[in-house]
Amino acid sequence: MSVTTSEAEKHAAATYAAGLVEDGMRVGLGTGSTVAPLIPVLAARGLNLRCVATSVATAEAAVAAGLVVESFDALPELDIAIDGADQIAPGPWLIKGGGRAHTREKLVAVAAARFVVIASHEKPVPRLTPPVPLELLAFGLESTLMRLGQATVRGGVLSPDGGIIADWTGAFDDPAELARRLDADPGVVGHGLFEPGLVSDVVVATGADVEHTRFARP
Numbered sequence: 108m109s110v111t112t113s114e115a116e117k118h119a120a121a122t123y124a125a126g127l128v129e130d131g132m133r134v135g136l137g138t139g140s141t142v143a144p145l146i147p148v149l150a151a152r153g154l155n156l157r158c159v160a161t162s163v164a165t166a167e168a169a170v171a172a173g174l175v176v177e178s179f180d181a182l183p184e185l186d187i188a189i190d191g192a193d194q195i196a197p198g199p200w201l202i203k204g205g206g207r208a209h210t211r212e213k214l215v216a217v218a219a220a221r222f223v224v225i226a227s228h229e230k231p232v233p234r235l236t237p238p239v240p241l242e243l244l245a246f247g248l249e250s251t252l253m254r255l256g257q258a259t260v261r262g263g264v265l266s267p268d269g270g271i272i273a274d275w276t277g278a279f280d281d282p283a284e285l286a287r288r289l290d291a292d293p294g295v296v297g298h299g300l301f302e303p304g305l306v307s308d309v310v311v312a313t314g315a316d317v318e319h320t321r322f323a324r325p
């Protein structure tokens with residue numbers, strides 16, 4: 108499909124998700140090209156919303172569109188968060204962080220009562236495959252990389268909070284096992300594996316069709 112179709116699908120998924128937002132809600136805004144069309148559509152609904160942004164780019168776009176953006180500390184609990192993904196596998200398991208924002212995005216997702224993932228048709232996959240974005244602490248970086256073994260630093264790329272952005276490049280069959288290993292390493296600030304239980308809704312647009320799947324959250 109053409110790039111134009113992909114952009115149209117992102118817009119369709121984003122528009123659908125904007126319709127899940129209700130007046131008075133506290134809203135977490137993700138980062139990336141799928142979230143980009145969400146912002147003006149949400150603003151155009153004219154609802155009374157308070158938003159938290161997961162990146163400077165999203166915050167700037169939201170403010171420019173007329174949305175109220177507050178600090179995360181001012182809004183520590185959210186009613187809904189809406190974000191894109193790099194891969195969506197059965198579970199649903201996600202890989203996020205192609206745009207470096209995965210640590211912030213996971214914090215916002217867990218703070219939200221409902222976490223909605225929006226995507227164009229190419230994001231669903233039968234199983235997750237590398238790379239898995241990482242955010243590493245700068246202190247002890249070489250030591251962390253040696254311990255991980257199969258991680259590559261994205262040269263000169265930092266997270267919104269100054270963390271070193273790298274990618275896990277090793278093959279993996281069991282995302283839960285890899286997530287446990289990454290969570291257990293003191294040099295890993297965050298990783299882009301989002302486990303089942305975090306996601307409450309997946310909205311995927313394929314051409315003009317939008318498929319909405321709901322998942323139980325513990």
Ligand SMILES: O=C[C@H](O)[C@H](O)[C@H](O)COP(=O)(O)O
Nearest residue numbers: 139140141191204206207208
């Ligand atoms: O760090 C970036 C985020 O996790 C994005 O949500 C993810 O990379 C998907 O981005 P896009 O919507 O541009 O494909």
